[in-house]
Amino acid sequence: MSHFRVELRQRAEELVALYPRKRSAMLPLLHLVQEQDGYLSAAGIAEVAELTGTSAADVRGTAAFYDMFHLEPVGKYVVGICTNVACLLAGGQELLEHASETLGCAVGATSDDHLFTLEETECLADCDRAPCVQVNHRYVRTTTAPAFDAMVADLREGRLDADVPAHGTLIRVRRSGGLRVSREELAAERASARAERELREAKG
Amino acid sequence: MTDVVRTVVNITVNGVAVEAKPGELLIEAAERAGNYVPRFCYHPRMEPVGMCRMCLVEVDGPRGATLQPACYLRVNEGMNVTTDSDKVKKAQDGVLEFLLANHPLDCPVCDKGGECPLQDQTLAHGSGETRFIEEKRHFVKPIEIGELVLLDRERCIQCARCTRFSAEVAGDAEIAFSGRGDQIEVAPSPTKPFDSIFSGNTVQICPVGALTAKPYRFTARPWDLEQVESTCTTCAVGCRVAVQSSGNRLTRVLGVDSDPVNHGWLCDKGRFTLDAIDGHEGESDLLSAATRVTQPHIRRDGALVAVSWSEALREAARILSDAAATPNGVGAIGGAALTNEGAFAWERFVRGVLGSDHLDAQYGDGLDGALVQALPGATIDEAASANTIVTLGGDLRQELPVLFLRLRESLVKGTSKLVAIREGENPFAELTSVELNVRPGEVARLASALADEHVALGVDALNSEFELAEARALLGGDGAGVVFVVGRANLAESPAVTERALRILAERFPAARFLVGLRRANVRGALDMGLAPSLRPGRTYLADNGRDALAQLRALREGEQSAVLLLGGCLVGNVLDDQGARDALERANVVVVTGHGGQTLAYADVVLPALVAHERAGTVTNIEGRVTALAPKLAGPGSAWHDVAIAAELAEQCGQSLGLTSVEQTARTIEETTGYPSASVLTAGASDGLLVGGSTDGARRRPLDPMAIPGIRSVAGSGLGEYAGAIRHLDTPRRGSATSATLRDVAAGRELDVPRPNSYAFALVVERRLYDRGIAMQGSPALANLVATPTIAVSAKDLDRLGVREGESVNVVGPRGTMVLTVSAASCARATAHVAFGARTAEGATQSWHALIDPDALVNEVRLETR
Amino acid sequence: MAVLDAPRIVSARTEYEDSHTLARFLATGGNDALRKALTMHPEAVAAEVDAASLLGRGGAGFPAGRKWSMLRRSAISYLVVNGDESEPATFKDHFLVERDPHQLVEGVTIAAYALQVSQVFIFLRGEFALGLERVQQAVNDAYETGALGNKIFGSNFSLDVVVHPGAGAYICGEETSLIEALEGKRGFPRIKPPFFPAVTGLYGEPTVVNNVETMSNLPWIVLHGGAAFAALGQGRSTGTRLFALAGQVNRPGVYEIEMAKNTFRDLIFDPALGGGLAPGRSVKAIIPGGVSAPWFSPDQLDVPLGQDEVAEQGSMLGSGSVVVLDDSSCVVRAAWRITKFFSRESCGQCTPCREGSGWIERAMYRLEHGGGREEDLDLLLDLCDNIAPGLTWPPQQTTICVLGPSIPSSVNSAISMFRDDFLAHVRHGGCPHD
Numbered sequence A: 001m002s003h004f005r006v007e008l009r010q011r012a013e014e015l016v017a018l019y020p021r022k023r024s025a026m027l028p029l030l031h032l033v034q035e036q037d038g039y040l041s042a043a044g045i046a047e048v049a050e051l052t053g054t055s056a057a058d059v060r061g062t063a064a065f066y067d068m069f070h071l072e073p074v075g076k077y078v079v080g081i082c083t084n085v086a087c088l089l090a091g092g093q094e095l096l097e098h099a100s101e102t103l104g105c106a107v108g109a110t111s112d113d114h115l116f117t118l119e120e121t122e123c124l125a126d127c128d129r130a131p132c133v134q135v136n137h138r139y140v141r142t143t144t145a146p147a148f149d150a151m152v153a154d155l156r157e158g159r160l161d162a163d164v165p166a167h168g169t170l171i172r173v174r175r176s177g178g179l180r181v182s183r184e185e186l187a188a189e190r191a192s193a194r195a196e197r198e199l200r201e202a203k204g
Numbered sequence B: 001m002t003d004v005v006r007t008v009v010n011i012t013v014n015g016v017a018v019e020a021k022p023g024e025l026l027i028e029a030a031e032r033a034g035n036y037v038p039r040f041c042y043h044p045r046m047e048p049v050g051m052c053r054m055c056l057v058e059v060d061g062p063r064g065a066t067l068q069p070a071c072y073l074r075v076n077e078g079m080n081v082t083t084d085s086d087k088v089k090k091a092q093d094g095v096l097e098f099l100l101a102n103h104p105l106d107c108p109v110c111d112k113g114g115e116c117p118l119q120d121q122t123l124a125h126g127s128g129e130t131r132f133i134e135e136k137r138h139f140v141k142p143i144e145i146g147e148l149v150l151l152d153r154e155r156c157i158q159c160a161r162c163t164r165f166s167a168e169v170a171g172d173a174e175i176a177f178s179g180r181g182d183q184i185e186v187a188p189s190p191t192k193p194f195d196s197i198f199s200g201n202t203v204q205i206c207p208v209g210a211l212t213a214k215p216y217r218f219t220a221r222p223w224d225l226e227q228v229e230s231t232c233t234t235c236a237v238g239c240r241v242a243v244q245s246s247g248n249r250l251t252r253v254l255g256v257d258s259d260p261v262n263h264g265w266l267c268d269k270g271r272f273t274l275d276a277i278d279g280h281e282g283e284s285d286l287l288s289a290a291t292r293v294t295q296p297h298i299r300r301d302g303a304l305v306a307v308s309w310s311e312a313l314r315e316a317a318r319i320l321s322d323a324a325a326t327p328n329g330v331g332a333i334g335g336a337a338l339t340n341e342g343a344f345a346w347e348r349f350v351r352g353v354l355g356s357d358h359l360d361a362q363y364g365d366g367l368d369g370a371l372v373q374a375l376p377g378a379t380i381d382e383a384a385s386a387n388t389i390v391t392l393g394g395d396l397r398q399e400l401p402v403l404f405l406r407l408r409e410s411l412v413k414g415t416s417k418l419v420a421i422r423e424g425e426n427p428f429a430e431l432t433s434v435e436l437n438v439r440p441g442e443v444a445r446l447a448s449a450l451a452d453e454h455v456a457l458g459v460d461a462l463n464s465e466f467e468l469a470e471a472r473a474l475l476g477g478d479g480a481g482v483v484f485v486v487g488r489a490n491l492a493e494s495p496a497v498t499e500r501a502l503r504i505l506a507e508r509f510p511a512a513r514f515l516v517g518l519r520r521a522n523v524r525g526a527l528d529m530g531l532a533p534s535l536r537p538g539r540t541y542l543a544d545n546g547r548d549a550l551a552q553l554r555a556l557r558e559g560e561q562s563a564v565l566l567l568g569g570c571l572v573g574n575v576l577d578d579q580g581a582r583d584a585l586e587r588a589n590v591v592v593v594t595g596h597g598g599q600t601l602a603y604a605d606v607v608l609p610a611l612v613a614h615e616r617a618g619t620v621t622n623i624e625g626r627v628t629a630l631a632p633k634l635a636g637p638g639s640a641w642h643d644v645a646i647a648a649e650l651a652e653q654c655g656q657s658l659g660l661t662s663v664e665q666t667a668r669t670i671e672e673t674t675g676y677p678s679a680s681v682l683t684a685g686a687s688d689g690l691l692v693g694g695s696t697d698g699a700r701r702r703p704l705d706p707m708a709i710p711g712i713r714s715v716a717g718s719g720l721g722e723y724a725g726a727i728r729h730l731d732t733p734r735r736g737s738a739t740s741a742t743l744r745d746v747a748a749g750r751e752l753d754v755p756r757p758n759s760y761a762f763a764l765v766v767e768r769r770l771y772d773r774g775i776a777m778q779g780s781p782a783l784a785n786l787v788a789t790p791t792i793a794v795s796a797k798d799l800d801r802l803g804v805r806e807g808e809s810v811n812v813v814g815p816r817g818t819m820v821l822t823v824s825a826a827s828c829a830r831a832t833a834h835v836a837f838g839a840r841t842a843e844g845a846t847q848s849w850h851a852l853i854d855p856d857a858l859v860n861e862v863r864l865e866t867r
Numbered sequence C: 001m002a003v004l005d006a007p008r009i010v011s012a013r014t015e016y017e018d019s020h021t022l023a024r025f026l027a028t029g030g031n032d033a034l035r036k037a038l039t040m041h042p043e044a045v046a047a048e049v050d051a052a053s054l055l056g057r058g059g060a061g062f063p064a065g066r067k068w069s070m071l072r073r074s075a076i077s078y079l080v081v082n083g084d085e086s087e088p089a090t091f092k093d094h095f096l097v098e099r100d101p102h103q104l105v106e107g108v109t110i111a112a113y114a115l116q117v118s119q120v121f122i123f124l125r126g127e128f129a130l131g132l133e134r135v136q137q138a139v140n141d142a143y144e145t146g147a148l149g150n151k152i153f154g155s156n157f158s159l160d161v162v163v164h165p166g167a168g169a170y171i172c173g174e175e176t177s178l179i180e181a182l183e184g185k186r187g188f189p190r191i192k193p194p195f196f197p198a199v200t201g202l203y204g205e206p207t208v209v210n211n212v213e214t215m216s217n218l219p220w221i222v223l224h225g226g227a228a229f230a231a232l233g234q235g236r237s238t239g240t241r242l243f244a245l246a247g248q249v250n251r252p253g254v255y256e257i258e259m260a261k262n263t264f265r266d267l268i269f270d271p272a273l274g275g276g277l278a279p280g281r282s283v284k285a286i287i288p289g290g291v292s293a294p295w296f297s298p299d300q301l302d303v304p305l306g307q308d309e310v311a312e313q314g315s316m317l318g319s320g321s322v323v324v325l326d327d328s329s330c331v332v333r334a335a336w337r338i339t340k341f342f343s344r345e346s347c348g349q350c351t352p353c354r355e356g357s358g359w360i361e362r363a364m365y366r367l368e369h370g371g372g373r374e375e376d377l378d379l380l381l382d383l384c385d386n387i388a389p390g391l392t393w394p395p396q397q398t399t400i401c402v403l404g405p406s407i408p409s410s411v412n413s414a415i416s417m418f419r420d421d422f423l424a425h426v427r428h429g430g431c432p433h434d
């Protein structure tokens, strides 16, 4: 029995098929578990182990290397505020402290209503609009305390739903299209093209 | 320019010219030249990763001398290396200081204290004072990550030895690094404890006290231990071990790095069942396997009572002589747990004194001993370096765990390819090149199809022509470069099926070799000493054969045989038809020679207490014919005797002499009369033993220090003595010869009439598990709980067809009754049903499969009915 | 002042609001270069890139043409695009993937053709949700328009491109760590040897790893020729480059300017670029090339923004990031925060990096927040020396990858440039700026 919903299981299998080795689908599959469960549930981990031909210990250990994967449930909105050097110089630390008050949860914790998890992040590569804030990995560009509070109010009211999906949904654009020949055929095609070119070169 | 194959690579270490081997790691080359480079993550049996950075040395390169990890760099011609410069010293001291920064000050209470390379390095090189004034990193102190292993994350130095072992060597990846940076920790699966059957190895190779073994925790300090090198007799791989004790108490068994055998690894059963040896329940209950038998007993008024040796021997002699007075009236069963010397003595007793050819070291669960000896043998090394390995038999991981590791290594490296012929689980999974499935009874037909492409497998064949063709291609024309690793896949299938398959393969592929995976401890030694109806000591074939174990049980039931000598107390628990065994013993006069109690003793008329593992001197022979020495580390309890002494004294009571006076003299007798190298091994103490018929060059004694990787000499070694010099070459042939059985001798084997699968029936497969209800497991508090409870496993498709789900109960109808069992799903052929031999019932007893089997059938079928 | 008349090579299209759409891409010469490349011999395309002397834009500045020529011949080979951009204060790849994803895909396809690789993976930083969507859309569009897939534009060349999301780990920008992540493993950088992914990379096969910006230059180079590219810039630093300017300047942002023709002063003060500092403020320090690089003092404002020019001054152009600290900022705090970054991002394999980064971070924290001791400065420098012996640049290392020896850059720079600030912290029992 698949832990993934039918549609996600199908996507999972498509992901595995994209790579020459199934283990390569690890990170995309873990993102998919988060898309369904919001975090890496034990059942989701077990299914990724099955899909990638690895063990659950290995999957969990691999996932825990990466900051975006949550081994415990998190809020619907994971708010990340950068305090790295460019943001630090622009008041990132102070904004983080403010956010902690506004959201009612400590840095690294989840609010009682399970709506928000607050994280201190490293540089989010948006330093010209420092301090940088992301919600579920969408840049919200609220660099001041009042703007932050307004943004939180919008989130609570659902006014940002179109831009900020619930935690876990990372890529809303599905892959379409692809190669219709096998990798082996492709390699053979490359080889014959090369041979042809070399022959031509040898001749003239 | 000519391509010269280099045999020597010249490098310079600290200004001194050193000859290294091509491809050798710098750390090894430097050490051989007397420059020890400190290390933590490096382990010679795993791929180097160069992570801990402790082994940095200066190596000249295009950009001047740079710091490089000696454990990772391979030597190059002309390499110039400095291991003792100020720069090297500062870098190494820096790494050590970094490692200690967050390391807790646990040494006084840490199991590893006294044999810890981190502690040693610090004492040798560390500055007395710490510059680290910050708060140390904290984790919850030891957590139980499995039944046997505890993890103290604060002590971990992130060398990845345990996680690499788990992924690389064991292949189960049951533990893995989790997290990043200084938050890295070793972690088991989120859903399942760390219960790999190889878990103890991670404890042994942990360079600090981060992983500790529950059974050993706090039981001893290294400096109180004494150790000897010996051989593990838990199964027939014969791993070399260091047996450690404190006082007269066994405390720990560690794997010794024997190059031809175990590479330092052990399975957990071999490592941790030492707690079964001395028994736990006193002498209160002789029917319990956890009880150590310390005195002779005879049955009086229906009860076993302790008596003197002379009284017990008199009674035993009377029983056996009386029975021997009638032709075919007596026989012996068992002996695979004996030393070669003990087996030799008992063979002399049974054939010479009792005049019986009815003797058998196996319990109907093995293969014809004569066939085993006639097959051209392969060593473990030969199997592991074969171009093609063919496994045919049970789950090697469960049956011969360290052999599994050895073969797995070659498959991972890609130096060998695997054809797996399986009735049950194939533990090599994705490392397999071709997997061929067989249902019970079919393996001989499959062998014919492999041997001859014109043999068709039939419509219901489980394997495609394509797969067969691939397998044939891997076998080549005559089987050169092929090693068959074979055993019994299914105890509910007549051994005749496998035996026929082996004959077909051996004849068709004359250049192939066979590694026969009989699983019991010293079963090969026992066969070599003649404990089989058709064999005599020294691998001599005797065509005129007697009764094997099952035939004897039948004869006992039918009154044709009136008495039996049981060499070992585990008959009832080891015969698939346990009820049949009970019925047989019920009618017979029974003399049992044993170290431990057990159900069998309910039928004993005389019980003679014997010494067991780690108490006895002698030699044993492993699956490949390697004879190694056992070291007596402990004095036996009470008045238990060595088997040689028991056999000799019993012969005296029968009025005859075996001519055997001691273990050493017996070993000499064996060697003199058969050429078998028992005395050489016993006296020379060659660490890796000697192959029967093999060359003795290179027999060598290694310094005994399993903890020495990495670092230090831990426990004082004692025991076997030093290498005594060159040993004469022994020329007992390893392959068939005039005196050995040949393939032709051991009969062509009859054509088998295997019933076609019946669409309602499931062919029964009874498989062996490492953790079973044998004496070792039953007597081991550490492991007894790990024995699985009984289920019946069928394919997922069959589950659907039956309309039951995993975990539900079904009625299983066999030829002699019906059982209620929980079903589980397995990756196995359709219409086969799998159960584990030696499963443990909810009440803690051994599960009997008696109801499901007809012991005379070629294969057994059961029906599954929903409830 | 700054030379701003050079052509805009990678950012031209970003003038438009809808620069990320297929329509805009096609309306502004999109795929012209790819069509042209497909008519050329693959090696001729590579030769143009070699002639352009295009230096890798990911940080190491290795010439792309040289790297390509090292690709071992093999039936299977890969091109992996490094879009993990996580070096603090670097945001130019972010800009490119969100604003001109089609240009990236076109560049990637050209590279794949030149290299004749069998498959491309575009590894994008996981936190770039929008970038991931836009690049995936661009890839989808390319399949749709025949610019990817079977027989591209009717040529004999077929190609598959997979967009692979990262999951939040700075170290995955290091190319071998990125390959490990792409293999579904923990992002542990691989130990050397083997030295080059071009010989042994993804799945052990030859693999070229190139940065997003490096790839984005290719359409222009194919259309205008390598010589035209090489005519821009100076010395080894040819063409233009994106600089991500951040910190205490009036107009932080991504600017494309000709390489080596402009100085740090130009970038920071030109009204069309950084636009100077807040009124009354002066430059206290510059962090060129990302936080892995040693810092510059105001004396070095006139160093040209060229690879060798910056290297000669003991630092690196690195990832194209420039952070300005003005005289109101606390260098101890900045250096502490950078160390905290490394301590969080160390992969944890090497003892000196794993333990050293944490130790240094905690000592720096004490200095900034109270509890600092004067002797801590020497201790810090000695710990740094145990990670990067000699504290030279480019560094020596006791570690597997260069994240380790990047840790000392900030601490060493801050202590040696601003020792008095540290002593003031010690005396004050914390940060005098608070």
Ligand SMILES: Cc1cc2nc3c(=O)[nH]c(=O)nc-3n(C[C@H](O)[C@H](O)[C@H](O)COP(=O)(O)O)c2cc1C
Pocket (backbone or CB within 6 Å): C055, C056, C057, C058, C059, C060, C061, C062, C064, C067, C082, C083, C084, C085, C086, C087, C170, C171, C172, C173, C174, C175, C176, C209, C210, C211, C212, C214, C215, C401, C402, C403
């Ligand atoms: C710690 C570390 C982080 C790196 N991060 C990045 C990065 O985020 N993006 C990038 O393109 N290169 C990064 N690199 C450089 C890459 O290893 C590699 O040199 C580069 O991707 C090659 O592409 P190029 O030749 O086109 O520059 C990093 C290197 C190191 C050591």
Ligand code: SF4
Pocket (backbone or CB within 6 Å): C171, C188, C189, C345, C346, C347, C348, C349, C350, C351, C353, C354, C399, C400, C401, C402, C403, C404, C405
């Ligand atoms: S230097 Fe640091 S980041 Fe690089 S491999 Fe070593 S521990 Fe990992």
Ligand code: FES
Pocket (backbone or CB within 6 Å): B038, B039, B040, B041, B042, B049, B050, B051, B052, B053, B054, B055, B056, B069, B070, B071, B072
């Ligand atoms: S790095 Fe060589 S022993 Fe660890």
